[in-house]
Amino acid sequence: MLQQRIADLSDYVEPDRVRKEVYTDAQIFELEMERIHETVWIYCGHESQVPKPGDYYTVQLGRQPMVMVRGKDQRVQVLYNRCPHRGNMICGDRRGNTGEFFRCSYHAWTFQLDGRLRSIPMMESGYQGTRWTRDNPDCNVKRAARVASYRGFVFASLAARGPDLLEFLGHSKIAFDDICDRSPEGEVEVVPNCFRVIQRSNWKLFLENQLDALHPSVTHQSTGRAARDVELQIEKKTGHAPLSYHMLSAFATVTIDKWDGFQTLNYPYGHCILTGYMGLRPQDPDTLQYERVLAKAYGEEKKEAILSTNIHHVLIYPGLSVQSPLQQLRAVRPLGVDRTLTEIWHFRLKGAPEPIYRRALAYYNLVNSPATLINADDLENFWKCHSGLASDGGDWVSFARHFGRDIEKDGVVETGPNMGTSEAPMRNQMKAWTQYMTAEK
Numbered sequence: 001m002l003q004q005r006i007a008d009l010s011d012y013v014e015p016d017r018v019r020k021e022v023y024t025d026a027q028i029f030e031l032e033m034e035r036i037h038e039t040v041w042i043y044c045g046h047e048s049q050v051p052k053p054g055d056y057y058t059v060q061l062g063r064q065p066m067v068m069v070r071g072k073d074q075r076v077q078v079l080y081n082r083c084p085h086r087g088n089m090i091c092g093d094r095r096g097n098t099g100e101f102f103r104c105s106y107h108a109w110t111f112q113l114d115g116r117l118r119s120i121p122m123m124e125s126g127y128q129g130t131r132w133t134r135d136n137p138d139c140n141v142k143r144a145a146r147v148a149s150y151r152g153f154v155f156a157s158l159a160a161r162g163p164d165l166l167e168f169l170g171h172s173k174i175a176f177d178d179i180c181d182r183s184p185e186g187e188v189e190v191v192p193n194c195f196r197v198i199q200r201s202n203w204k205l206f207l208e209n210q211l212d213a214l215h216p217s218v219t220h221q222s223t224g225r226a227a228r229d230v231e232l233q234i235e236k237k238t239g240h241a242p243l244s245y246h247m248l249s250a251f252a253t254v255t256i257d258k259w260d261g262f263q264t265l266n267y268p269y270g271h272c273i274l275t276g277y278m279g280l281r282p283q284d285p286d287t288l289q290y291e292r293v294l295a296k297a298y299g300e301e302k303k304e305a306i307l308s309t310n311i312h313h314v315l316i317y318p319g320l321s322v323q324s325p326l327q328q329l330r331a332v333r334p335l336g337v338d339r340t341l342t343e344i345w346h347f348r349l350k351g352a353p354e355p356i357y358r359r360a361l362a363y364y365n366l367v368n369s370p371a372t373l374i375n376a377d378d379l380e381n382f383w384k385c386h387s388g389l390a391s392d393g394g395d396w397v398s399f400a401r402h403f404g405r406d407i408e409k410d411g412v413v414e415t416g417p418n419m420g421t422s423e424a425p426m427r428n429q430m431k432a433w434t435q436y437m438t439a440e441k
């Protein structure tokens with residue numbers, strides 16, 4: 001039906017612009033769920049969310065309610081949250097421990113932690129001669145077609161075929177290496193719980209904004225300026241400015257021309273990295289102590305390599321934005337064509353001194369949480385963009401900034417010198433979108 005109405009979806013995407021329907025058409029959204037979010041590798045959660053056998057955490061992949069669960073063999077499985085009897089969700093709570101097995105709350109069918117049927121009340125008398133026999137695979141809770149994890153970060157793909165997780169991640173796996181390597185133990189654990197924000201816009205607006213280096217000094221200028229004023233007052237009174245204010249004032253002091261000095265690296269499958277950071281190696285006693293702990297764990301040379309990794313954001317298309325130097329990520333869960341949930345997660349570096357955690361936590365609260373004005377600034381733009389796009393005021397969204405000046409090397413598109421505000425990441429995302437949406441089934 002959609003194919004009849006929209007002959008060729010690639011007509012909706014040109015290298016430097018995109019039709020508005022890509023954001024507002026409910027049928028295109030359904031097709032996106034089928035061909036993108038229910039096909040490619042999507043982030044489910046971190047293994048430390050389910051540390052013990054029987055621990056589970058529910059998560060939405062595309063339109064599918066799923067359960068991430070730790071099995072008796074310690075392996076993490078991802079199951080459809082659906083009882084094979086009459087369709088009841090087997091887990092009604094967001095998270096918990098189900099014990100030795102799952103028990104459906106409707107008619108008490110029970111299932112092993114890997115989804116296999118365990119028991120049906122009075123199965124022999126009730127189902128004799130029917131298709132419901134113990135060896136019928138339809139009696140099991142269905143599993144995600146593929147589950148894999150990298151350094152504790154669990155992904156699932158609901159399609160049996162496609163690149164494996166490492167091939168899919170490609171260079172963007174550096175996000176997880178950068179998070180974990182900053183721990184002297186090479187591991188992180190999740191900080192329970194996450195923030196959840198529902199934005200009134202299409203999911204792609206969030207992802208496009210993540211590597212949009214043009215917007216911070218405009219969108220967040222008022223927040224940055226207000227923080228700068230207070231920062232200066234405190235500095236005047238006490239002689240030094242607290243780092244937490246710097247996290248916010250940087251949005252006003254890092255001007256557009258400075259953002260242009262950063263760079264984006266755009267990879268296959270729509271992934272992108274924004275380089276540059278506002279400085280995470282102050283010479284205060286806490287940082288110096290942390291550096292000593294890292295040097296002891298890894299040696300001086302490797303410590304330097306870890307701490308000089310120059311990443312601001314890694315975007316793993318189509319559902320994850322990772323801010324690895326500060327151990328936080330945002331998982332994007334589309335709910336409808338004009339409604340998107342983001343989960344904002346934070347991780348603790350195992351073995352790192354407490355003040356380093358506190359500093360990253362401050363950034364999480366001040367910049368990424370629903371309580372901060374930074375987040376509110378962005379949310380307002382997302383809602384206004386979506387409302388404008390739904391109007392008859394125009395047909396196209398432009399991604400033409402620095403178009404034609406990208407540098408392509410071995411399949412990686414780099415923005416040119418002093419073009420950090422290029423819209424190359426959006427062009428790259430829409431290239432991947434078109435490939436997924438028009439792929440032969």
Ligand code: FES
Pocket residue numbers: 083084085086087088104105106107108109
């Ligand atoms: S719906 Fe689950 S046991 Fe009936």
Ligand SMILES: [Fe+2]
Pocket residue numbers: 209215216219220374378
């Ligand atoms: Fe922003």
